[in-house]
Amino acid sequence: MGGVLTIAATEIRIGLRNRWIILSSLILLAFALILVLLGSAPGGEVKTDAVTVVVASLATLSVYLVPLIALLLSFDAIAGEIDRGTLQLVLASPVSRGAVLLGKFLGHVAVLAIAVSSGYGIAGLVAFFAHGGGDAGALVGVGRLIATSVMLGATFIAIGYIASASVRQTGTAAALAIAIWLFSVVLYDLALLGGLLASQDGVFARDIFPWLLVLNPADAFRLYNMSAIDAAAVGSNLGGGAGSALPLAGLATLLSPLAWAVIALGLSTFILKRIRP
C-alpha cells in the first residue's frame, strides 16, 4: 500500500508541473468563464436561474475537454516509462505491478480532480455572484457536474492506460490516445446521428440507438447531467431526442463510465503484467 501512495504522490507532482496539463486546465477555465458570461448576460425572459444554464453548457464542455485532459495524463504512463527506462527501475523494486498501475491511477485522477474543480468551481462561483446570488441549490448542480466530470475523466484515464500499455513508443501511444478521443467524443455521435437519419423504420432509433448512446461513457455522462438539471428547460442536442426510451435512467446512467473504468483498469493491469521491460 505504501508503494501505491508513493507512486500516486509522485504522479500528482509530475502532473501539476506538466505544461500541457496546466495549459489544458487553463483552457477549461477560460471556456467555463466565457460560458458563464454568455449565460448570465441580461437577455429576455429567463426561465431557469443562471447557474443552471451555465451548468448545462459546462456539461457539454466537459464531454470534449475532460476526456482530452484525461488522455493527456495517461497516454505516457507506461509507454513513456518504457521509453525512458524508468519502468525497469520501478518494476525492479519490491512493488507489485498492480500497485504501480493503481498508484498512477489515483495520482492522475487527483490531478484531473484539481484541474476540473478549480475550473468549474471558479466558473460556478462567478456565475452565482455575478447574477446576484440566487438559489444556493444551484451550487449543488456545480458540485454534481464536478463529481461526474472527474468520474468521466477517470474512465478515460483508465482507457488511456490500455493504449499506453499496448505499445512501446510514446509517440504511438499519443497517436492512439488522440484516435480514442476523436472516436468517442466526435465520430461516435456523428455515426449515431447518421444511423438515426438512415433508419427509416425506426427500429434503430427505438431498439438500438438508446443502448449505443449509453454504451459510450461520454454520452452517458451527458445524459445523466442533462436529465439531472431538467434538460427540457435548457434544450440539449442528443439526449432530449431519446426521451424515456433510454435503457438506463438517472444515476444508473453512470454505470456506463463506471463499468468502462473497471474493465479498462483490469485490462491494462493484465497487459502490464505481461510486459517484459
Next chain:
Amino acid sequence: MTAIVKAQTVSMKFKSVDALTDVSLEVAPGEKVALLGHNGAGKTTLFRIMLGFIRPTAGSITIAGHAPGSDAARKIVSYLPEQVAFPKMLTGREVVRFYARLKGAPLDDVQAVLAKVDLVDAADRRVETYSKGMRQRLGLAQALVGKPALLLLDEPTSGLDPLSRQHFYELIADVARQGGSVLLSSHGLSELEARTDRVAILRKGRLVANAPLSDLQHQANLPIRIRVRAAPGAIESVHAEIGGGRLNCASVELFCAPGDKMRLLSKISGLGAQVEDVDVAAPTLDEVYRHFSKIGADEARQGRE
C-alpha cells in the same frame, strides 16, 4: 556463505538470436565482479534475467536462493539500467526519495546517498538542468539507496569523467566492504582499472573467462615487449647478441614469454655500456581482453564443427 547470484548453464534465445549460451556464474556476498563483452555480447540480457524481467530459455538462476523477480529477490536487488531518463520536472532529491520509498528504505538514506554521489548542491534543482554525468550519478544514487545486498549496474561508468569514474569505484568498494555484492558491466578491461575482484568476459553469449584480473593476465601468457636502446655505434653488436628486430638506427625490439623475462634482462645488463636504456612493457589490459575475446571465437568455431 552461499552465493548471492547463482546462475547455472543459463541460455537465452530470442527467436533467431542466441543471446546467451550455457552461462554459469556465481557472485559471493561482498564480491565485486565485472561483466565484460562487446556490443550485443549479452550483458544486458543477463541483467534482465537476474531481475526476473525475462525467463531464461534453459538453465536456472537464483538470487540469494530466491527466484529472480520474486518479492524476496526484489527486496535485496538494486538496478541501474544502461539508459535511464528520470522525470525532468522532478528535482534530484524527489527522484531519490521516490525510489527510497518504493524500496522501503529509511528517508535518512536519501541525504546520505546524495552526499555520496556528490549531488547535494544540485539536489533541489530539477533534473532537466543536470549534465550527463550528474544524471548518471543520480541513477547511481537511486541504486545505492536502501543498502541493497546486490547491485546490478549496467555500464555505470559510461559518461563519467576520469575523476568521477575513480570516485565511482571508491563507492563500489565501500558497498563491498559493507558486505554488498556488485555486478557491473563494461566494454573493456582498461575501463575497469583493475577495480574488481573478478572479471567475467562474455563473447557472443558465451562465458569465455571468469577469474581475477591477475589470473587472466597470467593465463593469457602474452609476450612481454622489451626495447633496448644501444649506445652510439653499438647497435650492430647489441643486435647480434640478443636478436629481435631493428626499430631504427639505435633501438632493438624483442618479445619474450613472461618466464623468459629475467633471463633476457640479465643478458642485456651483461652487455654493460653498450646498452643505453631498456624499456619493459607488460601486455596492456586491452591486449589481454582482446586475447580472451579471440579465444572465445576459436572455441565457438570448434564447438560448431
